[in-house]
Amino acid sequence: MLLHFTKMHGLGNDFMVVDLVTQRARLRDEQIRHLADRHFGIGFDQLLTVEPPLNPDMDFRYRIFNADGGEVENCGNGARCFARFVRDQRLTHKREIRVETAGGPLTLVVEDDDRVTVDMGTPRFAPSALPFDAAEDRMLHELVVNDERLEVGVVSMGNPHAVLRVDDVQQAPVERLGPLIEAHPRFPQRVNAGFMQIVSRQEIRLRVFERGSGETLACGTGACAAVACGIRQDLLDSPVTVHLRGGDLTIAWAGGDANLKMTGPAERVFDGRVALN
Numbered sequence: 001m002l003l004h005f006t007k008m009h010g011l012g013n014d015f016m017v018v019d020l021v022t023q024r025a026r027l028r029d030e031q032i033r034h035l036a037d038r039h040f041g042i043g044f045d046q047l048l049t050v051e052p053p054l055n056p057d058m059d060f061r062y063r064i065f066n067a068d069g070g071e072v073e074n075c076g077n078g079a080r081c082f083a084r085f086v087r088d089q090r091l092t093h094k095r096e097i098r099v100e101t102a103g104g105p106l107t108l109v110v111e112d113d114d115r116v117t118v119d120m121g122t123p124r125f126a127p128s129a130l131p132f133d134a135a136e137d138r139m140l141h142e143l144v145v146n147d148e149r150l151e152v153g154v155v156s157m158g159n160p161h162a163v164l165r166v167d168d169v170q171q172a173p174v175e176r177l178g179p180l181i182e183a184h185p186r187f188p189q190r191v192n193a194g195f196m197q198i199v200s201r202q203e204i205r206l207r208v209f210e211r212g213s214g215e216t217l218a219c220g221t222g223a224c225a226a227v228a229c230g231i232r233q234d235l236l237d238s239p240v241t242v243h244l245r246g247g248d249l250t251i252a253w254a255g256g257d258a259n260l261k262m263t264g265p266a267e268r269v270f271d272g273r274v275a276l277n
């Protein structure tokens with residue numbers, strides 16, 4: 001069969017977006033891995049599917065698959081592209097779109113300037129909120145990585161994040177430490193590893209080594225996770241500008257049980273068709 005798709009990105013974090021409302025296809029993990037390959041396939045960080053909702057109160061079901069084929073709970077940059085896609089494809093005319101994900105409900109709002117604001121729900125810190133081997137909730141958890149002792153914030157945005165503060169993101173050992181944190185045994189479902197440099201109380205720089213995809217040019221949930229950890233550690237004040245390699249996001253969070261909101265761009269690159277064998 002020929003599968004129609006749209007290539008999109010949020011600050012250089014790139015996606016293959018597939019409408020499974022008007023198309024029918026089942027994508028196996030090895031097919032996703034092949035399609036994700038930047039030489040033998042289409043090439044993307046994540047594949048996003050648009051599906052009819054299971055919950056009638058929702059507009060769509062939003063599913064996310066990493067380049068390694070694994071399905072995950074949330075993708076922030078993808079959520080903004082999702083909102084742009086369903087309107088461009090005339091699957092909805094709404095500007096406020098409710099979607100269900102494996103990590104919980106999200107509300108996507110398309111702004112007048114075409115940026116998208118995503119209500120990402122409440123950041124959840126306790127170890128019980130995410131697969132993490134820890135006795136109690138703490139601001140910072142010690143991770144031992146190859147005899148190095150790292151102090152990381154651990155937070156769920158639906159998907160799991162470990163956030164390490166660094167002096168300079170450009171010098172941060174992302175290639176060396178990213179994979180080791182991602183696969184650390186205290187995270188039985190692995191983890192996204194953020195490297196956060198505090199520029200001021202309302203500005204950070206961030207690089208993220210993503211679970212299942214490696215370092216990306218931007219990570220939406222990673223930006224949310226880093227800001228949530230920074231605010232909780234009284235290092236940051238909302239709203240915070242997050243400078244990622246692919247561009248900037250604005251993150252607002254009042255703390256506690258308040259919902260966190262992320263605002264940023266979503267771009268279409270091209271439409272395509274691919275033969276699924």
Ligand SMILES: N[C@H](CCC[C@H](N)C(=O)O)C(=O)O
Binds near residue numbers: 045066211
């Ligand atoms: N790698 C992530 C999923 C994609 C998140 C990222 N692309 C974003 O924009 O939030 C995970 O395994 O939880």
